[in-house]
Amino acid sequence: MVNGTLSLQFFGRLMDLTGCSTVSVPMVGDTxxxxxxxxxxxxxxxxxxxxxxxxxxxVRQNTPLTEAAEIALLPPFSGG
Amino acid sequence: METTMQTIFIQGAISTTMVAQSIQRYATDMAIGAHSCFIGQVRADLVEGKEVVAIEYTAYQAMADEQLQILAADIYKRYTLNGIIVKHSLGMVAAGEICLLVLAVAGHRRAAMDACGELVDRIKNELPIWGKEYFAGDGYQWKINQ
Incomplete structure (x- = not known):
């Protein structure tokens, strides 16, 4: 376990499921x-x-994360 | 590549004036023989008897703009276009209003039409944009692209 935090963003329907659009979580090493x-x-x-x-x-495969990473969870797109 | 795009996003509906201005923009390029334009309009769908009265669009804007640049550069090169314009609404757009404008211009019609079609499909499939459909009276659902 590493010190620090990760910031993430939720979009679309995931904002309803989590009740927020951004969240900080304790640092983890990968996705x-x-x-x-x-x-x-x-x-x-x-x-x-x-x-x-x-x-x-x-990212489709397990990916290392750093504290500076810009992380977002994206539900299926529905633009247009 | 000639694009207008710092960002593709417009707050609220896209005006018909903006559509006209986008076409006018290429009037000075005498190599152009064809404009192909797609205009997306918010449809008043009926969902279990409830009418969609508006769509609220949100986006991961920074990623969408980056993705669009990559996508537009690819299409511009493959179809030998003279220009591309893409505009997409953010926020509330009422049924009957315009939410998406895609314009592809080229020397000849086939390239312009094929490029425009591919752009529209890929904008819908590849850009992180979400529509939230509001019903008359109360309630909403997250839009699903077909």
Whole structure:
């Protein structure tokens, strides 16, 4: 476990499920650990469809995180 | 590449004046023979008897603008376009109002039309934008793209 925090943003329907648009969580090392932590904090996310973006790029595989990382959880897009 | 885009986002509905100005912008380029334009309008869908009266758009703006630049650069090159304009609403847009403008201009119609079609599909599929459909009276649902 590393000291520090990660900031994340929720968008779309995920704001309803978590009740917030941004949150800080204790530092974790990678996106798999982050998912686990978020499932504990927000059980409703287990049923949700979303992708994780790190520094504005969608990551499909486990990805290391730093405190400066810009992290966002994105539900299916519905623009236009 | 010639684009107008620092950001594609406009607060509220896109005006028909803005559509006209986008077309006018290319009037001085004599190599252009075709404009293909897509205009998205908020539809008053009926969902279980409730009418959609407006859509509120939110976006991960920084990522959407970056993604659009990459997408537009790819399409601009592949279709040999003379220009692309994309505008998307943020915030509330009432049924009947315009929420998306995509303009592709080229020397010939086929390139302009194909590029415009691909742009619209990819904007809907690849840009982190979300619509929240408000019903008449009360309630909402998160829009799902087909």
């Amino acid at each position: 798999d650990e982050l998912r686990q932590r978020l499932f504990e904090q927000y059980p409703a996310l287990r049923e949700a469809t979303y992708v994780v973006a790190v520094d504005r790029k969608i």
